[in-house]
Amino acid sequence: MFDKKSLENIELIIDNHNEVNGDALNLVSSYYLGVADVLESRIMDISDEEISMMIQVSGKKIYRTIKFPNTFKSSDEVVTFFYLCLAEARKKAPENYPKTRIEIQIEKTLNLDTYITKVKKKRIISSNIIEITFYGGLESLPDLKNDAFMYFIIHKNIDHKYPENFVMQDFRELNAKKDNPYSAAYYTIRSFKDNEIDVWFVLHDHPGPLADWAEKVTEESEVAIWGPRTTFTPPEGTDNFLFIADETAQPAVLASIENSENKGIYRCIFETQDKSSQFECHDTNNCIEWIYRNNDPAGKGSELSKRIEELEMKTDNLYVFGAGEARQISSIRKILKQKFNLKADQMSFTGYWKRTD
Ligand SMILES: Cc1cc2nc3c(=O)[nH]c(=O)nc-3n(C[C@H](O)[C@H](O)[C@H](O)COP(=O)(O)OP(=O)(O)OC[C@H]3O[C@@H](n4cnc5c(N)ncnc54)[C@H](O)[C@@H]3O)c2cc1C
Numbered sequence: 001m002f003d004k005k006s007l008e009n010i011e012l013i014i015d016n017h018n019e020v021n022g023d024a025l026n027l028v029s030s031y032y033l034g035v036a037d038v039l040e041s042r043i044m045d046i047s048d049e050e051i052s053m054m055i056q057v058s059g060k061k062i063y064r065t066i067k068f069p070n071t072f073k074s075s076d077e078v079v080t081f082f083y084l085c086l087a088e089a090r091k092k093a094p095e096n097y098p099k100t101r102i103e104i105q106i107e108k109t110l111n112l113d114t115y116i117t118k119v120k121k122k123r124i125i126s127s128n129i130i131e132i133t134f135y136g137g138l139e140s141l142p143d144l145k146n147d148a149f150m151y152f153i154i155h156k157n158i159d160h161k162y163p164e165n166f167v168m169q170d171f172r173e174l175n176a177k178k179d180n181p182y183s184a185a186y187y188t189i190r191s192f193k194d195n196e197i198d199v200w201f202v203l204h205d206h207p208g209p210l211a212d213w214a215e216k217v218t219e220e221s222e223v224a225i226w227g228p229r230t231t232f233t234p235p236e237g238t239d240n241f242l243f244i245a246d247e248t249a250q251p252a253v254l255a256s257i258e259n260s261e262n263k264g265i266y267r268c269i270f271e272t273q274d275k276s277s278q279f280e281c282h283d284t285n286n287c288i289e290w291i292y293r294n295n296d297p298a299g300k301g302s303e304l305s306k307r308i309e310e311l312e313m314k315t316d317n318l319y320v321f322g323a324g325e326a327r328q329i330s331s332i333r334k335i336l337k338q339k340f341n342l343k344a345d346q347m348s349f350t351g352y353w354k355r356t357d
Contacts, residue, residue, distance in 0.1 A: 005356070018043055022042075028053075040056040105229075114224055114226045129200050129203070135196045138197060147256045148227070148230050151184055153171050153182050171184060187251075188200070188251040239317050240264055242319070243266070244324070246324035247272055253321065264317075327354070327355065330349070332349070
């Protein structure tokens with residue numbers, strides 16, 4: 001039997017796979033389950049025993065299950081097992097079968113490096129965002145531009161000195177054990193200069209090790225960062241952009257716009273707490289519209305969805321980038337998809353964090 005947290009995760013996993021990983025589901029249906037001529041696959045349900053799938057083949061729907069080797073207790077076990085099924089399916093697929101989105105993401109992580117860098121200075125951006133500039137140790141960090149993001153591995157002792165050869169694998173090994181002194185989360189490079197990066201940390205009302213660290217660190221504190229990767233990938237010829245972001249994703253949006261060589265129409269809908277958390281920014285095209293949550297907690301604001309529901313826009317050459325709280329962003333993706341009938345490559349929606357209460 002799954003616990004409450006896993007049950008909530010399962011809901012998001014089903015949603016996410018059905019919405020954005022249809023290519024991986026089709027690969028699994030075809031070469032793990034051995035169904036011929038698959039047109040579309042969807043996950044209907046995930047229990048602690050199996051994944052139930054609906055598979056559309058020409059003229060009919062068929063139903064299949066992927067049995068787990070034992071009764072699973074957590075959603076993490078389901079995720080790992082699905083990746084194993086995908087790897088098995090890949091072994092049996094013809095050589096020219098296109099790579100799925102999940103496989104491309106996994107490949108991108110294989111050759112990433114870990115960098116040890118130091119805090120140079122801190123600056124207040126708004127009532128709940130603090131900018132930290134990191135310097136040194138970044139000479140070979142590639143500048144991917146767009147919404148490049150890194151995995152920040154912090155130590156609970158802010159004066160900790162990292163071993164010179166500390167790498168992501170060390171964190172993974174420690175993370176599998178009890179009493180790991182390190183914590184980690186993804187953050188976006190807001191701006192990139194020589195051997196220096198600026199990062200905006202959202203200070204939130206839950207006890208979170210990264211937000212807490214960002215508040216407490218001082219000059220010369222060290223951090224290990226692993227990456228970079230990006231998700232902002234508009235199709236060629238895009239000249240119409242819609243960005244939807246809470247505070248955590250606003251750095252990604254601003255960096256993507258500033259780094260983009262595309263000329264076109266940019267429209268940003270930024271959700272924030274209130275006027276005090278709205279920051280000053282160089283918005284020459286007047287393309288930012290601010291939506292306040294006011295008394296609603298982060299991730300549960302109702303004003304943003306209301307605004308998206310009444311949105312009017314042209315969809316020619318449109319690319320939508322949305323990121324923020326996982327459930328909130330998933331419901332916004334559904335509203336937009338239904339309202340504007342958008343194609344998969346016109347949208348990139350990512351849950352940047354998940355509300356746990
Ligand atoms: C690709 C990517 C890029 C990101 N870029 C940025 C960025 O540039 N700046 C940034 O601030 N965040 C960014 N995030 C989000 C950040 O990784 C998460 O908010 C992370 O969970 C924060 O870690 P934590 O240790 O503070 O909290 P956690 O230990 O992860 O969570 C502890 C508690 O805090 C809650 N919580 C976590 N984040 C928030 C929040 N923002 N508001 C309210 N409650 C929260 C959780 O629900 C939980 O209850 C990014 C995420 C991704 C995937």
